[in-house]
Amino acid sequence: MTAPHVAGGHRVTVRRGQFWVPGERVRTEHGTVQRAPLFVQWEAPPGDAHPIPLVLVHGGGGQGTDWTGTPDGRPGWATRFVEAGFAVYVVDRCGHGRSPYHPDVVAPMGAPFPYEAARALFLPEEARDAQTQWTYGPEHVDQLLCPMGPLPADLAESQRLDAERLGRLLDIVGEAVLVTHSAGGPVGWLTADARPDRVAAIAAVEPMGPPFAQFPGLGTLTWGLTSAEITCDPPAGDPAEADGRRIPALAGKPVAVVTGGASAFAGFAPRIVEFLNTAGAHARQLHLPDFGITGNGHGLIFEANSDETVKPVIDWILATLRTRGGTS
Template identity: 35%
Template sequence: MPKLRDVCSHIRSKNAGPFWITIDLTFPDRGTFDLHSTSPAIGPGAIAAMFDVEPGLVKHFLVPELAVVKISYPRKRPQGGALERDMHGGQQYNRLLEIDMGAPKPVPAIPVPVVDQHTLGGRGHFFVGGSYAGPPEGQTMAGQMFVEVLVPKEVRKPYPLVLLHGAGQTATCWMQTPDGRKGWADYFVEQGYIVYLVDQPMRGRSAWHPADGPTRNYTAQAVEAQFTACAQTTAWSEGKLHTQWPGSGPGRGRRGDPVFDAFYASMVETLVSNEDTAIRTQAAFAALLDKMGPAVLLTHSQGGSFGWAIADARPGLVKAIVAIEPSGPPFNALEGRPRSGLKWGVSDIALTYDPPVDDPAQLAVVAHRSEPHRVACERQQEPARQLVNLQNVPVLVVTGEASYHAAYDHGTVDFLRQAGVQVDFIRLEERGIHGNGHMMMLEANNLEIAACLDDWIAKSTRGD
């Protein structure tokens, strides 16, 4: 059986004032600490018996962050006493070296990768928004939104970060990658942000009821073609550049591959009506911001169009928006493709324009090619109406090199800039970050991208 000297990297005893001795047991790593730190062999009872003191007087502290056990007990004789032979308490550790630690306690096997949480100080969850609906004798709550909050031990950022997912997803897309690596939520906690994760209303832990309307879902084949195995697609030319989806082998990004299967298992039903989803999400986020105060929004895909509506409703509380490939292009219209949504330009629901717009048909538009080698997208005829509630909200739009959004996100940027919004636009390949598709927060280089976002947020909120 191992002795204490075999499992510790350092054992030290010392004075803790004239009447106490302190022992420090330092283990070589967190795993060894977890195995032995609570062993009865070094517990208060065993220490009391060894040094002939009352068990109730032994103080026993675990410091897992340092892999240290600290033990204090009263001296039999005060420091400097006539019969005291260990003036500085430095010889007491010798009696500990041969403690028989016995067999370590069994540790249950963990069947999946887990992410270290050493910077997390606390977590909680709550619901915001929602109202009772239905007949008086049988009401249910509709429109409420689940929110989880992660608080770092040391908050170093001036504003919380609220992560808003896209269609078919929930907050799990921010928590951990499908191959078990650290997700953006934990990364941003490590940078010192308070992080809020939400499930859109009528999605995931934010309950859907049949009265809310019909739902849709992505088939596995659609997910392969659009998100995970884009290199095999012919639907858009940039798809062949897709290299960052995690996994290996010929089945990477396809059904039967464990990483793909883990990702597809996370896909959930989405309300068919983007407009109804946008109305409920805007209302729930207004309630959230009213409750928590100013924050930075980080949106993805479908959540991107909701981000504009949220900032329009609470412009003083949204300090910046990071939009990862937001729904687009404006009016969902491309060359050769008729409009199919986003009837208010970049939103399915009304935004505040100046001069005012009562009907989206009042938005006169023309086709415009803002990047010569990209497709033409629609924007307003000049003079363009201004999105007045968004003009003081810094915006970053981020696009992956291999995503289907690479063909048209410039159109969204152009529309917003023309409407007076301060927009920075990052094509990741222009920052030396290559091979990303639409689900970049889950891909192999996800933390490299997160660092790029963190840098922009810091610069954009520095003056606040």
């Protein structure tokens, strides 16, 4: 492997910083500690940025580095968004990455994320021939797995914590577009529920689904697209009643469900779009092959052609904000 400083990289031409959204103070036998803070890293162009920033929410056992780089060391989607003129806020969801996790304080941990699960999710054997953009060798699979840790065992509580912290992040940064991936998808819907006036649009990349799905060893999307309760109209006394009801926070909300051509998630994406539109959103599927971008699986944000997969998303965000008068 060539030393990164010799191989080159992205020239730093941004403004950047970091901060935390604090968690609650709780008493323990060891003293007063903080529960589930949220780490935030931000970058912006050196000059003026678009008035509405992006908040990038990673999936499953990953962390914010899912957006900042690729397994082979190239710049990730976060850099490409900044180059397109956006300020971006990249979070480490509660209990992931630089957001500290102690099971006695946050919640019990789920199982560790194994190589077998990573291969099944990001490089399933049945899709190998079609998934031509996964060109990485074993050493890159190691790089993929290094940042992946366990999820909290209580999926609903994990989503609730994330959405509460992200709501307070939006209190700081103002109105933003949420860009989510995989198991970060439910967090996007719940953040909109917590701060509907602060979420301009949602680009959900390969979001968790289909509605009401069960995931052995992980949890269930009890409320349709979320495990944690989401506000329905009329109110749902039982989670099953959420099916077919409006979700006021999503009313008129622009949503793009982004899918790869070789991903199993593309098969159920229309059901997610239908659920969202029934709930009141203005949702559509952005299927990459429709843009001439083929061979992508679930990890399309960091596959070999990630510089191409991000372009339809950038175009959709710019068009969406332009339509509502959100850009200059």
